[in-house]
Amino acid sequence: MNIREKIEKNEKLILNPFATYSINTKGRKILEKEDDFRTCYMIDRDRIIHSKSFRRLKVKSQVYIKTLNDHYRTRLTHTLEVCQVARTIGKAIGLNEDLIEAIALGHDIGHGPFAHTGEEVLNELLPNGFMHNSNSVRVLTKIENDGKGLNLTTEVLNGILYHSGFGLDRNNPTTLEGQVVKYSDKIAYVNHDIDDSIRAGxxxxxxxxxxxxxxxxxxxxxxxxxxxxxxxxxxLENISENISKVELSLEIEEALSNLRRFMFKKIYKGNILKLERDKAKFILRHIYEYFYNKPEQLPDFYKNIVLKEGLHQGVADYISGMSDEYCLRVFNDIYVPKCSTYII
Known part of the structure; x- marks a missing residue:
């Protein structure tokens, strides 16, 4: 019995019967030889952490765009806070922490530049719309690894795809681990965005x-x-009644929903950040227009996507992968005149 098999055996002894056991995975799109040391979900976690898209999260905004303060959350620190909350909840319930971690680390990997503004602009411009959760799955299955994808397990991709939305049972992940991440995302962002907003004055x-x-x-x-x-x-109360569902009590759920609505009105959609959001929208729309009209200027990787899946998709994939800083550099390269020194 190798180390992976011992871990899988221990899961059945330690985890809640409602947990997702690694050995029971529905598998990957492409069959792979099993690892001697790591379970399937441990492998998925490692692949996500070592991906380029994950590293770019450190320079993608959470709420506050292009701030000089080192203490505001970025998309990466948000991801880590979600992971911490989710693992705490998962451990207490007795769920598979490796699956939770993989879903949490990958859940926002499809976000574009400039916080949710990037998502809004791409959603307006693309004929079929744009949602960051769907794009996270696309990045992990069709963009990463030079277009071959990371070949992640069904459970991880399902948790990432359905992590978004608030109180929408019809879009719940199929595993309790995925449902834990869905709630942890809300718990984390509503509270840390309050913290950042207080810090911003x-x-x-x-x-x-x-x-x-x-x-x-x-x-x-x-x-x-x-x-x-x-x-x-x-x-745990639900599980004791044979109900496989992660949720908050009614009073707490309602309070969190109301706090989230307060943040949308006051901060996310409020007038305070409107000027910066409008600047970001201006930049994104002009970059999209430029590459849509001049697809020959796209990097070769995205030119191939244009040939296979159309112009809108190729341009959207390029822009959604940009960090805030890279997006600004691209805009400046295209539209801002260069200062030159001439020796006469």
């Missing part, structure tokens, strides 16, 4: 709705802790 703790704060907690740490505890307790 755009919010104060006293601005948060008092009725919500009384339920969720008076500060960042207490809110995170209370949400995690409630998610664990409610899910």
């Amino acid at each position: 755009l919010l104060k703790e006293k601005d948060l709705p008092m009725d919500i704060i009384k339920i969720l907690g008076e500060n960042h740490n207490k809110r995170i802790n209370n949400l995690i505890i409630d998610c664990v307790n409610k899910t």
Whole structure:
């Protein structure tokens, strides 16, 4: 018995019966020889971490675009916070942490530049729309590894595809591990975006709705802790009743939803950040227009996508993979005149 087989055997002894056992995976699109040391989900986690798309998350905005403050969240630090929350919940319930980690680390890998503004612009410009969760799966299956994809397991791809949405049962991941990541994403971003907004001077703790704060907690740490505890307790209650579903209690779910709505009105869609969002939209639309009209200027990899899947898809794949900084450099190269020094 090798190390992987021992891990798989231990999973059946340790994990909750409702957990996803590595040995029961539905597998990969392309069959591979099993690893002697790592389970299938451990391999998926490692492939995501070592991908170029994952590394680019460090220079993609979470909410605050092109800030000089080192302490604001980026798409990468958001991903790590989601992973931490999800693993804490998963361990307490007795779920497969390797599967949770793989889903969490890959869930936002398809986000474009400039926070959700990139997603909004591409959704407007593409005939079939654009959603970052679907694009995350596309990046991991068709863009990474020189177009061959990472050949991830069905469960990881399913969790990534259905991580988005708030309280939409019809789009729930099929595994409890995926459902944990879905809730952890909301728990993490609503709270850390409040933290960043306070740091930016755009919010104060006293601005948060008092009725919500009384339920969720008076500060960042207490809110995170209370949400995690409630998610664990409610899910274990469901499991005890033979219900395979991750969720929050009704009161906590409603409070979190209301806090999220507050953040959308005050910060995400508020007038405070509108100027920066409009600048980002201007840049993205002009870059899209340029490459749509001049596809010969695309890198060769994306020219091949244009030939196989059409012009819109090739341009969208190129732009969605850009970091904020790279997007600005491309815009400047295209539209901003260069200053030259001439010796006469």
